[in-house]
Amino acid sequence: VKFVYDFTEGNKDLKDLLGGKGANLAEMTNLGLPVPPGFTITTEACKVYLDSGDEPPALRDEVSAHLDALEQRMGKKLGQADDPLLVSVRSGAKFSMPGMMDTVLNIGLSDKSVQGLAKQAGDDRFAWDSYRRLIQMFGKTVLGVDGDLFEEALEAAKTAKKVAVDTELEAADLKKLVTKFKKIVKTEAGRDFPQDPREQMDLAIHAVFDSWNTDRAKLYRRQERIPGDLGTAVNVCSMVFGNLGPDSGTGVAFTRDPASGHQGVYGDYLQNAQGEDVVAGIRNTVPLAELEAIDKKSYDQLMQIMETLENHYKDLCDIEFTIERGQLWMLQTRVGKRTAGAAFRIATQLVDQGLIDEAEALQRVTGAQLAQLMFPRFDEDAKVEKVGRGIAASPGAAVGKAVFDSYTAVKWSRSGEKVILVRRETNPDDLDGMIAAEGILTSRGGKTSHAAVVARGMGKTCVCGAEELEVDTKRRRMTVPGGHVVEEGDLISIDGSSGKVYLGEVPVVPSPVVEYFEGRMHAGANDADELVEAVHRIMAFADRKRRLRVRANADNAEDALRARRFGAQGIGLCRTEHMFLGDRRELVERLILADTEAEREESLKALLPLQKKDFVELFSAMDGLPVTVRLLDPPLHEFLPDITELSVRVALAESRQEPHENELRLLQAVHRLHEQNPMLGLRGVRLGLVIPGLFTMQVRAIAEAAAERKAAKGDPRAEIMIPLVGTVQELEIVREEADQVVAEVEAATGTELKLAIGTMIELPRAALTAGQIAEAAEFFSFGTNDLTQTVWGFSRDDVEASFFTAYLEKGIFGVSPFETIDKDGVGSLVKLAAEAGRATRPDLKLGVCGEHGGDPESVHFFHEVGLDYVSCSPFRIPVARLEAGRAAS
Numbered sequence: 001v002k003f004v005y006d007f008t009e010g011n012k013d014l015k016d017l018l019g020g021k022g023a024n025l026a027e028m029t030n031l032g033l034p035v036p037p038g039f040t041i042t043t044e045a046c047k048v049y050l051d052s053g054d055e056p057p058a059l060r061d062e063v064s065a066h067l068d069a070l071e072q073r074m075g076k077k078l079g080q081a082d083d084p085l086l087v088s089v090r091s092g093a094k095f096s097m098p099g100m101m102d103t104v105l106n107i108g109l110s111d112k113s114v115q116g117l118a119k120q121a122g123d124d125r126f127a128w129d130s131y132r133r134l135i136q137m138f139g140k141t142v143l144g145v146d147g148d149l150f151e152e153a154l155e156a157a158k159t160a161k162k163v164a165v166d167t168e169l170e171a172a173d174l175k176k177l178v179t180k181f182k183k184i185v186k187t188e189a190g191r192d193f194p195q196d197p198r199e200q201m202d203l204a205i206h207a208v209f210d211s212w213n214t215d216r217a218k219l220y221r222r223q224e225r226i227p228g229d230l231g232t233a234v235n236v237c238s239m240v241f242g243n244l245g246p247d248s249g250t251g252v253a254f255t256r257d258p259a260s261g262h263q264g265v266y267g268d269y270l271q272n273a274q275g276e277d278v279v280a281g282i283r284n285t286v287p288l289a290e291l292e293a294i295d296k297k298s299y300d301q302l303m304q305i306m307e308t309l310e311n312h313y314k315d316l317c318d319i320e321f322t323i324e325r326g327q328l329w330m331l332q333t334r335v336g337k338r339t340a341g342a343a344f345r346i347a348t349q350l351v352d353q354g355l356i357d358e359a360e361a362l363q364r365v366t367g368a369q370l371a372q373l374m375f376p377r378f379d380e381d382a383k384v385e386k387v388g389r390g391i392a393a394s395p396g397a398a399v400g401k402a403v404f405d406s407y408t409a410v411k412w413s414r415s416g417e418k419v420i421l422v423r424r425e426t427n428p429d430d431l432d433g434m435i436a437a438e439g440i441l442t443s444r445g446g447k448t449s450h451a452a453v454v455a456r457g458m459g460k461t462c463v464c465g466a467e468e469l470e471v472d473t474k475r476r477r478m479t480v481p482g483g484h485v486v487e488e489g490d491l492i493s494i495d496g497s498s499g500k501v502y503l504g505e506v507p508v509v510p511s512p513v514v515e516y517f518e519g520r521m522h523a524g525a526n527d528a529d530e531l532v533e534a535v536h537r538i539m540a541f542a543d544r545k546r547r548l549r550v551r552a553n554a555d556n557a558e559d560a561l562r563a564r565r566f567g568a569q570g571i572g573l574c575r576t577e578h579m580f581l582g583d584r585r586e587l588v589e590r591l592i593l594a595d596t597e598a599e600r601e602e603s604l605k606a607l608l609p610l611q612k613k614d615f616v617e618l619f620s621a622m623d624g625l626p627v628t629v630r631l632l633d634p635p636l637h638e639f640l641p642d643i644t645e646l647s648v649r650v651a652l653a654e655s656r657q658e659p660h661e662n663e664l665r666l667l668q669a670v671h672r673l674h675e676q677n678p679m680l681g682l683r684g685v686r687l688g689l690v691i692p693g694l695f696t697m698q699v700r701a702i703a704e705a706a707a708e709r710k711a712a713k714g715d716p717r718a719e720i721m722i723p724l725v726g727t728v729q730e731l732e733i734v735r736e737e738a739d740q741v742v743a744e745v746e747a748a749t750g751t752e753l754k755l756a757i758g759t760m761i762e763l764p765r766a767a768l769t770a771g772q773i774a775e776a777a778e779f780f781s782f783g784t785n786d787l788t789q790t791v792w793g794f795s796r797d798d799v800e801a802s803f804f805t806a807y808l809e810k811g812i813f814g815v816s817p818f819e820t821i822d823k824d825g826v827g828s829l830v831k832l833a834a835e836a837g838r839a840t841r842p843d844l845k846l847g848v849c850g851e852h853g854g855d856p857e858s859v860h861f862f863h864e865v866g867l868d869y870v871s872c873s874p875f876r877i878p879v880a881r882l883e884a885g886r887a888a889s
């Protein structure tokens, strides 16, 4: 194998092997852009080094050969005494890990060659400045010396000289500083700073390899879900100098604004500076536009190059460049990070420029970005006091009074207060408080911490791992940087999309994107409208491309109408249990307590018109679109009072000698219906089979509602769905009764209803016998929430807060299987059942309801296995539409 590639040998598609930086340096070289020559050592070499503790045997010779070639080309040798070639040794992994890995500049300088450099450049100051930088960087990153020691020595030199910035230090000062730095190295590292240039280079290469496995790099990768075994490439790049005086400098730039997407000149420039100086903030940079006045030739060339890069990458790029005595050099480029809003804008801008087509535009945005744009957010114009920043764990903008324990969170929220639960970290005991709070803030833990996982599951705003905040739960207070103390009850605001934490109440504004979906905002001229316009167009691209239809989970007319505005093409899941709550609970209680046939029939009769009315409203809200109504699913005891509460009521009545016959009967019923494991108990189709008249009442309500809508010249498209079927026999029995009721209603009203009857596939047995079940079902809807529970054998309510964090940390899950479908397990059952079902009944309609229907990755999976539609909560519909479009393009 080949471990070293010259910049002329690589290209941008070799990121796995050459890392992002190396691949793009090669790409720019081949585009003919001015890149200082160099070569890249592959990630494969790094992997061998990390696995075996030593570099691959062939590496040394290969590096020598490439170094020779580089020296030939540059006409000087590495570290050559009278005219040294200098290089940088730069890390560069496949995915950028900002600030995580190491780079060393000016390799090749020594006590001897520093003189040569000075003579060649005709500038002593420059040479000694470069040398002190080398010892500083090398000392810190290669020899592990505490960087502060060098910083302090530099500060001391400035103070002694009474100057503010390092450019005011003269050659003699820097020379002294070099002596000081060398001493620091000697004492701290127990060895001399190496004078042999090749030794410098080899040690730096090893240090870059090693930097892959520092704690902070590992932590970062875990949080960003970057695999730990990729390794980093190492780029050896001949040095160019921005610290050669006022006609030199270094800068960073974007080819367009990463916040808005607007084209223009965005970036920063710093005269007489090297490398990191720009971002390190040691001296004030000037806006890139000012480079035009400083060095018009380089400026014009840079603008030209930025255009070349945009046209070539067909995307926003960010770049690093250096100007050495009026000569421009490109040191890095990559497709730049951008905000969610800019991603949509840039995608449409690039379409308008003719650089990409609609299908490609869809690949430039994600459902997660769209979801981010749909959260309400803090008013950007508001005056805010930012006091910390943690990890953006679960998006949203939350404002509330700080509370430091779960108990207080629950108590205060019951009395109508909005609270933010602040903890060092959360554990399962905090669950009640997390539910009660507007948002959750922790000072420890990353994206897979308990707080983050649970908050995301609940759709609750969460910032975690805000380490600058000192949380003292015992004293119910938190200290923010600068010493200000937030006491229990003080207002704070947290932004789960950016991870920022603010003091006080930051005003929240609704998302313009939601306003647009709601039909309250249209594209126009101002800034928010530009975003809306972009979203509007991207959604149109997605709708044109997608094959999957998107339906909503909605139980009432209001949700249905909103879903329709958001683009729902029907209702995939109407849960009828919500129609059994409120004032109707009493009727349901009567039904459960009925001793005689007559009593039961009477309570069912009372429920019938109420259900029917709900359906009439729903069908008219969704006129012309399919509405899948699921018959009653949850165990009946869910409709009865809580057992402790009831026992207390009975005991109280007893002691007061008040009549309590009804309570007693209820209590008996609760005991009778009590189940060890309700999730696997009397629910779903089983209810329909053991409680005579229940399902037929519901079917009658649906049929009569449909007939009424027809009579009113409406177009109802009801579908009846039987939950929790495990075998075709269950379905056949229920179906026969249902068919009969429908026939009766048809006869009585003189209308033909054509109600489809189908089932949910949410038990492994149903999936495994889907071919048989399809004999009795006109459609399948995969209930992937229950299917995940039953395939894995765990109940969501119990496990998410208990062992999921551990599983995520150990890498057993990449993500909760309730968030993204487990393709290998649950997913293969879906695939199998879909195929078997269609084999029996080619026109079988296939959909999915359950949270996965709105999850980007899952939507792609459902597209691939050929389902007809996904159904999700109204707010997720735009995300599902977009992802369905992306999946198809």
Ligand code: ADP
Residues within 6 Å of the ligand: 036, 087, 088, 089, 090, 091, 099, 103, 105, 237, 238, 239, 240, 241, 242, 274, 275, 276, 320, 321, 322, 331, 332
């Ligand atoms: P990072 O990945 O942290 O940006 P880089 O490898 O890009 O690290 O280098 C750090 C800084 O040094 C950057 O500003 C870069 O432009 C600069 N730099 C790297 N190599 C050279 C070189 N050969 N000549 C001049 N400056 C360089």
Ligand code: MG
Residues within 6 Å of the ligand: 320, 332
């Ligand atoms: Mg860089």
Ligand code: MG
Residues within 6 Å of the ligand: 723, 762, 783, 785, 786
């Ligand atoms: Mg279910």
